Amino acid sequence: MSDFMEIIKGRRSIRRYQDREIPEEDLNQVLEAIRWSPSWGNTQCWEVIVIKDSVIKQNLQETLSAGNAATKAIGEAPVVITLCGKLESAGYKKGQATTKFGDWFMFDLGIATQNLCLAAYNLNLGTVIVGLFDHDKAKDILKVPEGYEVVALVPLGYPTQEVSAPSRREIAEFVHYDTF
Numbered sequence: 001m002s003d004f005m006e007i008i009k010g011r012r013s014i015r016r017y018q019d020r021e022i023p024e025e026d027l028n029q030v031l032e033a034i035r036w037s038p039s040w041g042n043t044q045c046w047e048v049i050v051i052k053d054s055v056i057k058q059n060l061q062e063t064l065s066a067g068n069a070a071t072k073a074i075g076e077a078p079v080v081i082t083l084c085g086k087l088e089s090a091g092y093k094k095g096q097a098t099t100k101f102g103d104w105f106m107f108d109l110g111i112a113t114q115n116l117c118l119a120a121y122n123l124n125l126g127t128v129i130v131g132l133f134d135h136d137k138a139k140d141i142l143k144v145p146e147g148y149e150v151v152a153l154v155p156l157g158y159p160t161q162e163v164s165a166p167s168r169r170e171i172a173e174f175v176h177y178d179t180f
């Protein structure tokens with residue numbers, strides 16, 4: 001269990017990568033971690049685009065909002081994984097939303113993304129979850145069909161350096177017992 005906590009605590013957002021390819025079996029292990037993510041009613045509403053093409057990476061990099069610290073990461077990483085979600089699937093029954101939150105695709109994609117990042121870290125690979133970009137432009141570039149949305153970009157590669165951990169709130173600051 002201590003190894004497990006080391007993985008949870010040791011994973012950092014990595015924004016600079018070595019010029020080094022990722023072995024296919026490691027890439028497959030990362031995709032396998034997405035595959036085994038839990039999801040609403042096991043709907044598995046994710047679709048994953050594995051990008052290695054430098055022109056597509058360059059075009060995607062241009063969709064990042066000005067000042068996004070992950071901009072270089074998109075062009076530099078040997079692989080960029082794009083997580084897309086199928087709409088009106090998670091949280092839906094017979095075409096109707098079942099809770100006040102409507103579509104749960106963002107929730108399910110969040111879990112899948114964390115599985116990806118932890119599995120990557122376990123293989124000494126760095127990742128950063130990128131959410132601040134023009135999702136519609138990315139959707140066009142990646143030819144994502146209607147009924148699906150691009151949710152996050154995750155560059156993947158060997159880190160150039162260690163990064164220190166940003167601070168976290170103490171447990172006592174966010175945990176409530178019995179009532180809020």
Ligand SMILES: Cc1cc2nc3c(=O)[nH]c(=O)nc-3n(C[C@H](O)[C@H](O)[C@H](O)COP(=O)(O)O)c2cc1C
Nearest residue numbers: 011012013068069070128129130131132133165166
């Ligand atoms: C949903 C989500 C979106 C994020 N979007 C970006 C982003 O657009 N650019 C970026 O540099 N980091 C982004 N991050 C990374 C966070 O800044 C980072 O996880 C946070 O500062 C904690 O650092 P750590 O991941 O090293 O623990 C995002 C993280 C999450 C979970």
